[in-house]
Amino acid sequence: xxxxxxxxxxxxxxxxxxLDSAATLFAERGFADTRVIDIxxxxxxxxxxxxxxxxxxxxxxxxxxxxxxxxxxxxxxxxIDPAADPLTQLRQGCEASVRFMADHAHLYALLQAEGPxxxxxxxxxxxxxxxATDTAALLERGIAEGLVxxxxxxxxxxxxxxxxxxxxxxxxxxxxxxxxEELATFVGRYVVRSVAAEGVDESLLVGTAA
Amino acid sequence: xxxxxxxxxxxxxxxxxxLDSAATLFAERGFADTRVIDIxxxxxxxxxxxxxxxxxxxxxxxxxxxxxxxxxxxxxxxxIDPAADPLTQLRQGCEASVRFMADHAHLYALLQAEGPxxxxxxxxxxxxxxxATDTAALLERGIAEGLVxxxxxxxxxxxxxxxxxxxxxxxxxxxxxxxxEELATFVGRYVVRSVAAEGVDESLLVGTAA
Amino acid sequence: xxxxxxxxxxxxxxxxxxLDSAATLFAERGFADTRVIDIxxxxxxxxxxxxxxxxxxxxxxxxxxxxxxxxxxxxxxxxIDPAADPLTQLRQGCEASVRFMADHAHLYALLQAEGPxxxxxxxxxxxxxxxATDTAALLERGIAEGLVxxxxxxxxxxxxxxxxxxxxxxxxxxxxxxxxEELATFVGRYVVRSVAAEGVDESLLVGTAA
Amino acid sequence: xxxxxxxxxxxxxxxxxxLDSAATLFAERGFADTRVIDIxxxxxxxxxxxxxxxxxxxxxxxxxxxxxxxxxxxxxxxxIDPAADPLTQLRQGCEASVRFMADHAHLYALLQAEGPxxxxxxxxxxxxxxxATDTAALLERGIAEGLVxxxxxxxxxxxxxxxxxxxxxxxxxxxxxxxxEELATFVGRYVVRSVAAEGVDESLLVGTAA
DNA sequence: AATGAATGAGTATTCATTCAT
DNA sequence: GATGAATGAATACTCATTCAT
Numbered sequence: 001x002x003x004x005x006x007x008x009x010x011x012x013x014x015x016x017x018x019l020d021s022a023a024t025l026f027a028e029r030g031f032a033d034t035r036v037i038d039i040x041x042x043x044x045x046x047x048x049x050x051x052x053x054x055x056x057x058x059x060x061x062x063x064x065x066x067x068x069x070x071x072x073x074x075x076x077x078x079x080i081d082p083a084a085d086p087l088t089q090l091r092q093g094c095e096a097s098v099r100f101m102a103d104h105a106h107l108y109a110l111l112q113a114e115g116p117x118x119x120x121x122x123x124x125x126x127x128x129x130x131x132a133t134d135t136a137a138l139l140e141r142g143i144a145e146g147l148v149x150x151x152x153x154x155x156x157x158x159x160x161x162x163x164x165x166x167x168x169x170x171x172x173x174x175x176x177x178x179x180x181e182e183l184a185t186f187v188g189r190y191v192v193r194s195v196a197a198e199g200v201d202e203s204l205l206v207g208t209a210a
Numbered sequence: 211x212x213x214x215x216x217x218x219x220x221x222x223x224x225x226x227x228x229l230d231s232a233a234t235l236f237a238e239r240g241f242a243d244t245r246v247i248d249i250x251x252x253x254x255x256x257x258x259x260x261x262x263x264x265x266x267x268x269x270x271x272x273x274x275x276x277x278x279x280x281x282x283x284x285x286x287x288x289x290i291d292p293a294a295d296p297l298t299q300l301r302q303g304c305e306a307s308v309r310f311m312a313d314h315a316h317l318y319a320l321l322q323a324e325g326p327x328x329x330x331x332x333x334x335x336x337x338x339x340x341x342a343t344d345t346a347a348l349l350e351r352g353i354a355e356g357l358v359x360x361x362x363x364x365x366x367x368x369x370x371x372x373x374x375x376x377x378x379x380x381x382x383x384x385x386x387x388x389x390x391e392e393l394a395t396f397v398g399r400y401v402v403r404s405v406a407a408e409g410v411d412e413s414l415l416v417g418t419a420a
Numbered sequence: 421x422x423x424x425x426x427x428x429x430x431x432x433x434x435x436x437x438x439l440d441s442a443a444t445l446f447a448e449r450g451f452a453d454t455r456v457i458d459i460x461x462x463x464x465x466x467x468x469x470x471x472x473x474x475x476x477x478x479x480x481x482x483x484x485x486x487x488x489x490x491x492x493x494x495x496x497x498x499x500i501d502p503a504a505d506p507l508t509q510l511r512q513g514c515e516a517s518v519r520f521m522a523d524h525a526h527l528y529a530l531l532q533a534e535g536p537x538x539x540x541x542x543x544x545x546x547x548x549x550x551x552a553t554d555t556a557a558l559l560e561r562g563i564a565e566g567l568v569x570x571x572x573x574x575x576x577x578x579x580x581x582x583x584x585x586x587x588x589x590x591x592x593x594x595x596x597x598x599x600x601e602e603l604a605t606f607v608g609r610y611v612v613r614s615v616a617a618e619g620v621d622e623s624l625l626v627g628t629a630a
Numbered sequence: 631x632x633x634x635x636x637x638x639x640x641x642x643x644x645x646x647x648x649l650d651s652a653a654t655l656f657a658e659r660g661f662a663d664t665r666v667i668d669i670x671x672x673x674x675x676x677x678x679x680x681x682x683x684x685x686x687x688x689x690x691x692x693x694x695x696x697x698x699x700x701x702x703x704x705x706x707x708x709x710i711d712p713a714a715d716p717l718t719q720l721r722q723g724c725e726a727s728v729r730f731m732a733d734h735a736h737l738y739a740l741l742q743a744e745g746p747x748x749x750x751x752x753x754x755x756x757x758x759x760x761x762a763t764d765t766a767a768l769l770e771r772g773i774a775e776g777l778v779x780x781x782x783x784x785x786x787x788x789x790x791x792x793x794x795x796x797x798x799x800x801x802x803x804x805x806x807x808x809x810x811e812e813l814a815t816f817v818g819r820y821v822v823r824s825v826a827a828e829g830v831d832e833s834l835l836v837g838t839a840a
Numbered sequence: 841a842a843t844g845a846a847t848g849a850g851t852a853t854t855c856a857t858t859c860a861t
Numbered sequence: 862g863a864t865g866a867a868t869g870a871a872t873a874c875t876c877a878t879t880c881a882t
Contacts, residue, residue: 125383151396246876456853582794582795615830666874
């Protein structure tokens with residue numbers, strides 16, 4: 001029922017409360033095992049209010065995915081030095097991803113979650129695709145400048161995303177014990193090595209300026 | 211109801227039918243969105259029969275995960291030349307993973323699926339952990355022989371698993387269009403590059419013997 | 421919340437807006453399928469305001485029924501020539517009913533609607549009963565004057581009401597395509613024939629003065 | 631979920647039980663005020679079973695409407711003497727309607743009920759239309775033979791149906807106290823008078839052979 | 841082994857109504 | 862008067878699981 005309802009200041013706040021509760025619960029127990037009643041209970045409001053702010057359970061999930069993706073992207077953009085070379089930018093982006101996931105672990109979990117239905121799965125997939133395409137563009141510039149191995153940039157991008165995603169996943173689930181900062185550095189290095197061309201200057205690989 | 215029931219030849223066949231139907235459906239729509247009735251309908255038997263062969267819905271999932279993991283492991287073992295150097299073995303293992311996933315796409319999908327409950331999630335996690343530990347051991351030998359960069363082998367293993375897993379995921383979902391064979395070669399090369407030490411012999415990186 | 425609140429001029433207007441919206445919606449989709457929110461949305465006001473003017477949803481329905489019934493009755497009264505013979509009066513009343521329904525189709529529909537609860541059903545029933553009793557009295561006079569067949573006047577009244585009601589119903593739902601005026605004439609004639617005694621003067625049957 | 635499920639003898643019986651319970655309750659309190667749980671409770675079975683036999687609540691209603699209409703039609707067919715003149719057939723049909731409704735009051739109530747949704751309303755309307763068309767055909771023959779007034783047969787049919795329906799309605803709701811048999815005779819006579827042409831033989835009007 | 845019937849706990853969603861501002 | 866937020870009781874429907882035959 002929400003759609004483009006005009007919300008008061010209080011309304012905006014309340015909606016955010018619900019989004020937060022939902023995000024936490026979805027991350028903790030997954031979408032299917034989170035009941036609407038759990039979400040409203042966590043936010044301390046009545047069940048009906050949920051449907052004042054959201055069309056249905058799927059809609060909250062979708063909204064979370066969208067906004068998380070947006071924040072993630074902004075975080076990356078902020079972390080990337082537009083004047084730097086592609087390889088450095090790649091490292092910066094990946095490091096930013098690791099830090100973002102550390103700060104918003106519960107939201108980030110959603111991006112990999114099994115979505116509710118077809119529609120939302122689509123949403124997740126699209127987001128990933130955008131991310132991959134961005135990364136591929138970066139790699140392509142790297143190839144042109146001789147910094148990245150001359151391979152299909154899209155494939156390389158998938159590899160990069162895969163390792164970053166999994167590092168984060170294992171960190172979130174406690175199987176990587178290093179600090180987020182340490183992990184970020186490691187991941188930046190790992191990713192750069194994965195795609196760097198033969199004979200690239202050592203300084204780029206080590207990432208001294210990171 | 212099942213546990214360790216003694217099955218006739220026909221029984222074994224029936225059970226396999228049900229497992230196959232379940233695997234396909236779980237992969238297509240996920241565990242939660244697959245109903246027992248869908249599974250039996252796909253196998254062309256009555257609902258009650260499901261419980262003759264399986265304790266419950268979770269049990270099928272668990273059984274599928276376990277057997278898939280086993281097959282996967284066997285496939286890798288067969289593909290690895292015990293006499294080869296660690297880097298080559300790593301490449302062989304990864305290539306085998308890609309081929310296995312291509313041949314058993316619907317089963318492989320399960321290994322990354324959102325499990326039913328805590329217990330099964332645990333099962334999935336354990337399997338991944340075993341795989342990671344195996345890989346880390348291989349990498350450790352590589353480090354000792356100077357073929358792999360001197361970094362935390364477990365971290366490297368996570369990176370390797372992440373990229374392989376994601377390559378397979380994107381291939382399975384149609385976003386990588388190369389043939390399984392081409393992809394296997396690419397992934398093997400990608401992974402080796404990701405972990406290889408500086409100055410390793412070119413032949414190992416290119417993987418001529420693959 | 422309403423009861424006998426003193427309303428300002430604007431208030432009266434607002435209330436009428438709501439009544440109109442409600443009448444239209446009730447006629448279109450029935451009482452149960454019309455939500456309070458639909459009514460206020462159609463009137464362009466906020467939900468809370470509904471309860472400033474009406475006790476509850478049932479109350480609007482009751483108010484509509486009562487006022488419609490009143491209007492209907494007035495319309496009949498105006499149409500009937502007090503000096504005419506019972507048979508002519510009957511015709512005039514029935515013709516007036518048809519015209520009324522044509523002019524206020526959406527209101528008239530309510531009089532036959534499935535009411536909300538016991539109370540309002542009671543209200544509807546009572547209204548019908550009053551109408552039937554009035555008609556029966558007219559018929560009784562007709563019988564006394566030898567213009568109407570000597571049968572139970574109440575039964576005859578039910579027959580009359582039934583046919584008039586159904587003619588209107590079929591006209592309202594588009595299954596009678598004649599104009600309201602044509603239909604009125606037909607119905608007047610039909611009803612008179614239904615109850616007229618044997619050998620009544622032709623002029624009364626034809627209704628030249630209609 | 632039902633559709634064309636193959637039912638065992640027991641299944642057929644159970645389904646009928648549920649239909650009976652539903653019919654009674656719908657007639658007593660209306661569709662909206664009858665909960666699925668009431669229906670199953672009345673039949674003494676568990677809630678889930680309802681959905682084994684019916685798609686949903688609307689479906690039972692639709693099924694009841696259809697079968698009632700069918701029975702009604704058969705009852706009429708049986709009551710009509712194919713060799714009789716149209717006017718007599720009309721009387722026989724109307725009398726049969728009255729008797730049918732007296733015997734199946736709770737089912738018959740459904741035919742006039744406010745249906746659940748658009749679809750079922752459509753069903754009800756269609757049924758009525760068929761009935762009206764049948765009656766109109768009969769009247770047309772009557773007109774051709776000079777037994778019925780020369781007016782639009784469809785309009786006459788609506789008038790006939792309206793009075794019959796309302797007689798039944800008032801009888802069912804206790805406002806007509808005569809016995810069903812008495813009422814049937816009265817209605818037959820009333821209807822014939824409503825449509826008979828001027829100067830038709832008295833014997834046809836009185837209906838001695840009824 | 842196999843079937844179809846039966847069970848019932850569990851959950852999303854609706855909507856009339858009330859309330860604070 | 863007017864608004865939008867909040868409440869919570871009520872209910873249809875799903876689906877894993879069990880049972881009688």
